[in-house]
Amino acid sequence: MIRSASPHPFSPAGRMQTLRHMATRDLDVLVIGGGITGVGIARDASLRGWKVALVEKADFAAGTSSRSSKIVHGGVRYLEYGYFLLVRESARERSVIQSIAPHLVHRLEFLYPVFAPDSLMKIRAGLAVFDWLAAAEGGEKHRTLAPREVREHLPGLRDPLKGAVLYPEYITDDARLTLENAQSAAEHGALVANHARAEVLFRASSGRVQGARVRDQLDGEVYEVQARAVVNAGGPWAQQVLEESGLSAPKQLRPSKGIHILLSADRLPIRGATFLKASNGRRGLAMRRLGYVYVGTTDAEYHGSLDAPRATRAEVLDVLAMAQDCFPGAGLGVDDVLATWAGVRPLIAEEGKTTRDTSREDEVWSGPPGLITIAGGKLTTYRRMAGRVVEALRDELGPPPDDEDRTAAVPLPGVPETKVAAFEEDRRRRLESLGVGRETVERLCWLYGRQLDDLLALGSEDPSWLDPLGVGVPAVRGEVKLAVEHEMAARLDDFMDRRSALLLFSPDFGLAAAEEAARIMGELLGWDDERREAELVEYHRLASEHTVPDADQT
Numbered sequence: 001m002i003r004s005a006s007p008h009p010f011s012p013a014g015r016m017q018t019l020r021h022m023a024t025r026d027l028d029v030l031v032i033g034g035g036i037t038g039v040g041i042a043r044d045a046s047l048r049g050w051k052v053a054l055v056e057k058a059d060f061a062a063g064t065s066s067r068s069s070k071i072v073h074g075g076v077r078y079l080e081y082g083y084f085l086l087v088r089e090s091a092r093e094r095s096v097i098q099s100i101a102p103h104l105v106h107r108l109e110f111l112y113p114v115f116a117p118d119s120l121m122k123i124r125a126g127l128a129v130f131d132w133l134a135a136a137e138g139g140e141k142h143r144t145l146a147p148r149e150v151r152e153h154l155p156g157l158r159d160p161l162k163g164a165v166l167y168p169e170y171i172t173d174d175a176r177l178t179l180e181n182a183q184s185a186a187e188h189g190a191l192v193a194n195h196a197r198a199e200v201l202f203r204a205s206s207g208r209v210q211g212a213r214v215r216d217q218l219d220g221e222v223y224e225v226q227a228r229a230v231v232n233a234g235g236p237w238a239q240q241v242l243e244e245s246g247l248s249a250p251k252q253l254r255p256s257k258g259i260h261i262l263l264s265a266d267r268l269p270i271r272g273a274t275f276l277k278a279s280n281g282r283r284g285l286a287m288r289r290l291g292y293v294y295v296g297t298t299d300a301e302y303h304g305s306l307d308a309p310r311a312t313r314a315e316v317l318d319v320l321a322m323a324q325d326c327f328p329g330a331g332l333g334v335d336d337v338l339a340t341w342a343g344v345r346p347l348i349a350e351e352g353k354t355t356r357d358t359s360r361e362d363e364v365w366s367g368p369p370g371l372i373t374i375a376g377g378k379l380t381t382y383r384r385m386a387g388r389v390v391e392a393l394r395d396e397l398g399p400p401p402d403d404e405d406r407t408a409a410v411p412l413p414g415v416p417e418t419k420v421a422a423f424e425e426d427r428r429r430r431l432e433s434l435g436v437g438r439e440t441v442e443r444l445c446w447l448y449g450r451q452l453d454d455l456l457a458l459g460s461e462d463p464s465w466l467d468p469l470g471v472g473v474p475a476v477r478g479e480v481k482l483a484v485e486h487e488m489a490a491r492l493d494d495f496m497d498r499r500s501a502l503l504l505f506s507p508d509f510g511l512a513a514a515e516e517a518a519r520i521m522g523e524l525l526g527w528d529d530e531r532r533e534a535e536l537v538e539y540h541r542l543a544s545e546h547t548v549p550d551a552d553q554t
């Protein structure tokens with residue numbers, strides 16, 4: 001008998017097979033939530049030899065993990081609040097994450113300008129502590145700039161400028177970082193599926209949690225997934241996951257919304273990233289990503305829908321006013337805002353503190369038996385958070401088969417075999433020689449690692465895979481095929497938002513490419529005309545939610 005090869009685990013057939021296996025295999029751990037926290041846990045647990053499954057109700061990173069400031073950072077700001085342990089951990093994690101994902105975690109010079117009456121000495125002292133906590137060496141250490149040097153580095157900053165410190169942090173694509181951790185977990189044996197919602201936890205008569213009923217959100221099929229332990233990594237939904245099964249959390253979550261606005265780098269020519277401080281004391285950040293600069297953020301208690309947070313006009317104007325004040329000559333106006341996004345921080349409530357003052361540290365709660373919940377945390381510290389959950393799992397399950405933390409040593413799937421710079425240089429040249437436009441090549445190299453080779457392979461089979469996806473959109477058709485066949489993209493917005501980042505980082509939300517992307521997805525996934533139309537309508541709605549609301553909207 002000829003046995004057919006297993007499908008790619010992140011292909012449509014692989015996803016279906018994965019869900020069936022979840023319901024029939026003996027599992028050690030079921031992780032609920034495919035944000036950075038959940039996928040980090042699934043990766044760590046599977047690298048240790050536990051049999052792991054992960055379900056995500058929407059798409060990987062569909063929650064907060066695609067709506068962050070996208071920086072892998074040490075959290076200099078948290079020194080003010082005395083969160084030294086958090087800063088130490090975050091600052092050291094940066095280089096670990098960069099080493100396992102060098103194709104996706106890009107170094108970015110961070111400028112910390114100091115305006116009178118603030119003390120430059122104080123900021124320098126703070127950065128000296130930061131360097132020490134980060135164990136920074138050589139080029140990783142901060143350096144001080146005189147006002148003239150600051151002006152050269154970043155023209156247009158407001159007065160009265162006393163100087164600045166400059167130090168490195170890292171920028172990433174948070175959604176792809178999440179995806180690659182999910183793929184890495186699967187490479188090491190985890191059963192991973194998106195669009196699969198854990199509806200209710202199963203409990204034995206002893207009260208022990210031993211799995212969950214999971215519904216495939218694409219076809220409605222229900223799977224009973226049994227596991228020796230369940231991890232609730234639902235981020236802002238963590239409390240809801242408990243409540244849906246009649247459980248309560250030992251502490252309350254206090255969701256806090258943060259928004260960003262996107263501008264063209266032509267309007268605000270920032271080179272790396274900069275802290276902002278307006279003359280009224282309002283603080284924020286501005287980050288450069290290819291031809292764009294995004295500015296954020298806000299931090300306010302949030303009571304709206306967790307599934308669809310949106311920047312209000314007032315929030316947009318607030319962030320814009322800060323940018324206008326910091327760059328008085330730029331003449332920025334609301335018409336310069338190309339896009340907005342909003343995310344919800346899964347903070348843990350602390351009596352008497354505002355959301356801004358609330359700690360970004362995570363907490364792991366055990367109980368009832370068989371259930372572990374993780375709340376709080378940051379993108380930057382996801383690997384360390386996973387380690388703490390593994391400690392709690394050890395109490396539930398005993399030691400794992402392979403009791404060694406390999407998460408810092410095993411590269412993510414997109415890491416090229418040769419040095420990243422040389423790899424990118426070579427692939428850049430090849431793509432350009434095949435007629436791919438310069439802006440598209442820059443974007444592809446920023447976003448993908450080894451996947452560039454998959455694109456080139458598609459292009460050599462059929463050159464039309466390297467054709468533009470839409471007029472004026474810096475993307476190629478083959479990206480859609482790879483997203484469906486290797487990255488579990490099942491809905492149009494999975495591709496447009498989280499695989500390709502075209503929703504936020506391309507002209508007019510990538511709408512000029514949406515039709516062709518839907519056509520390619522439809523062919524690969526067997527959509528009829530009605531389904532394709534519905535996906536397009538839904539994508540137009542999603543794009544409209546990332547515009548600046550009109551004055552008469554909330």
Ligand SMILES: Cc1cc2nc3c(=O)[nH]c(=O)nc-3n(C[C@H](O)[C@H](O)[C@H](O)COP(=O)(O)OP(=O)(O)OC[C@H]3O[C@@H](n4cnc5c(N)ncnc54)[C@H](O)[C@@H]3O)c2cc1C
Pocket residue numbers: 032033034035036037038055056057058059060061062063064065066067068069070071072073196197198199233234235236237238241256257258259297342343344345346376377378379380381
């Ligand atoms: C504005 C803003 C800026 C930020 N900037 C940074 C930054 O620059 N750097 C940094 O380090 N951190 C940053 N953070 C923090 C960071 O983004 C979050 O800590 C992190 O993304 C949270 O990840 P998570 O996996 O816990 O939550 P999420 O990403 O929200 O993931 C939870 C997932 O659980 C899924 N889920 C919920 N219920 C179920 C269910 N019943 N079944 C299956 N799945 C379910 C959801 O769909 C969701 O995908 C920022 C946060 C915000 C809001």
